Amino acid sequence: MGDNLIYLFVAFLITWLIMAAYLWSIGRQVRNLRDEVQALENAELPAESPAPAPRRQEQVESSQA
Amino acid sequence: MRRELGRIYAVAWKDLLSEVRTKEMFGGMAVFALLTIITFNFAFDLTGVDRAASGAGALWVAVSFAAMLGLGRSIAVERDRGSLDGLLLCPVDRGVLYLGKLLSNLIFILLVEAISVPVFGALYDLPIYRPTLLLGLLLGTIGFAGIGTLFAVMASTTRAREILFPVLLFPVAVPVVIATVRVASLTLTGNTGDVGRWLNLLVGFDVVFLTIAFLVFDRIVEE
C-alpha cells in the first residue's frame, strides 16, 4: 500500500502542473490583450478628440507630423 | 402535411434518380462493405464457435464505414455540382430538405445492407434472417444516417471534409454502435433476453436526434 502513494502524488502533481500551466497561459493572454487594447485606445485618442482649443490643435498637428 | 411528405419524397427521388443514372456511389459502397467483411475474416477469428459475437461487430463496422463513405460522398457531390444551392433556392422548409436527404441516404445504405447481410450470413454461417436482428440494423442505420446526414453537411463546407466528418460522427454515434452490435450479437447467439432494452435505446436515440437535426438543419444551411 505504500507503493501506491506514488500514484496519489503523481496524480495530484500532474493536475497541479496542468492547472498551473493553463492559468499561466490564460494570464498571459489577458495581459497581452490588455496591452493591445491600451495601444489601440492610445492611438485613437488624439484623432477622436474634438479640436476647438489651440493647444489641442497643436497636439493634433504634432501627432500628424 | 401531405405536401411536406410529397416534398420529402421529391428530394429523395431526385437523389435516387441521379444515382441510377450515374451509378457512382452505390456500387462503391457495396463493394467496400463486402471487402471489409471479407477482410475481417483475416483480421479476426471468425470461424470458431464465438464468431457470432465478434461477427456482429464486424458486420456493423463494415456497414457503418460504407455508410460513412456514402454520406460523405452524397453531400460532397451535391456541393460540387451546385445542386445543393439549387435545392436551397426552393421555398421549402429546411427540415423537409433534411428529411428528404436523410431518406435518400437511408435507402442507399439499406440497399448496401440488403447485399452485405446475406453475404455475411453465408460466409460466416450465421443465422441472420431474424426479425429482431433486422429491426436492430434498421433502427441503427436510421440513427447513424440521421446524425450522419447533418454532420456531413457541416463537414462538407470545410476544406478537410473527409477527416472532419468521422471525427464528428463517431463519438456521437457510439450508442448506436453499441446498441446495434448488441442486438445483432444477442440475436445471433440466441440470448434474446436483453434485446428489448437495446431496441428501446435505439428508438429513443433515433427519435431524439432526428428531431434535433430536423429543428436545427435550418441554421446549418443558411448562408
Added chain:
Amino acid sequence: MKQGSTRGLPGWRFAQGVGVLAGVVMAIALYMAFVYAPADALQGDVQRIFYLHVPMAWVAFLAFFVTFIGGIGYLWKRHRGWDQLARASAEIGLVFTTVVLLSGSLWGKPIWGTWWTWDARLTTTLLLWFIYLAYFMLRSYVSDPERAARYAAVLGIFGFIDVPIIYKSVDWWRTLHPGPVVSTSGAAMPDSMVYTLFVALAATTLIYAYLLYQRYWIERTKDEIADYQYRMYERQLEREMREGATI
C-alpha cells in the same frame, strides 16, 4: 474601444475575488483530502485521488452544459456573447476532462492493476473528451467565424444530449461484461469523506467560474479588437476612395 478594456467590464473585481476565494477553498479542500479524511479501508491512501477525480468530472460536465446553453442561446438569439461563452467553457471543459482521464488512469493502475478499464464513467469521459476535441476541430476547419459558431453550437447541443445516452449504453453493455468496478469502499462512505468531497467540489467549481470569466473576457476582447480593426480598415478604404475621387 472602451468596451474591451477591463475598466468597462462589470465584475472584474468580483472575478478576482472569486479567484482568491477559489484558492482559499482549494487549500481547505487539500487539507481535508490529505489529512482530515480517513484512508479508505480497502484502497488505502491512494483512494484520495477520488477527491480530485470526481469533482473534476462533475465540473467538466457542468462546463459542457454551459457550452450547450451557450449554443442554444447563440442559435436562438444570434448574439455573439452566447458563442463566446460557449467556446470559453468548452476549452476549460477540455482541460478538466483531460485531468479527469489522467487522474482516473492513475487511480486505476494501483487499484485494478490496469491503466484503463471500459467502465461506464471512464468511457463516457473519454468520449466526452473526443466530442470537445471535435468541437474545436470543427471551429478551426470552418473558415467563416459566424458559420463556425453556428456549427459548433449544433455540435455542442448534440454532444451534450448524447452524453447521458452514451453513459446508459456503456453501462448496460458493461453489466453484461463486468469489469473492474469503480467504487470507493465496500461500505457506505463515512461522513468525513462526504464533507471532503463537497468541499473539493466547491473548490473546483470556483476555479471553473474564475477561469470561465477570464476566458470569456479573452474571447470577447478578441472579437472586439477584430471588429475594431475591421472598422478602421473600412474607414481607411473610404478615405482612400474619397481622396482618389477629388484628384
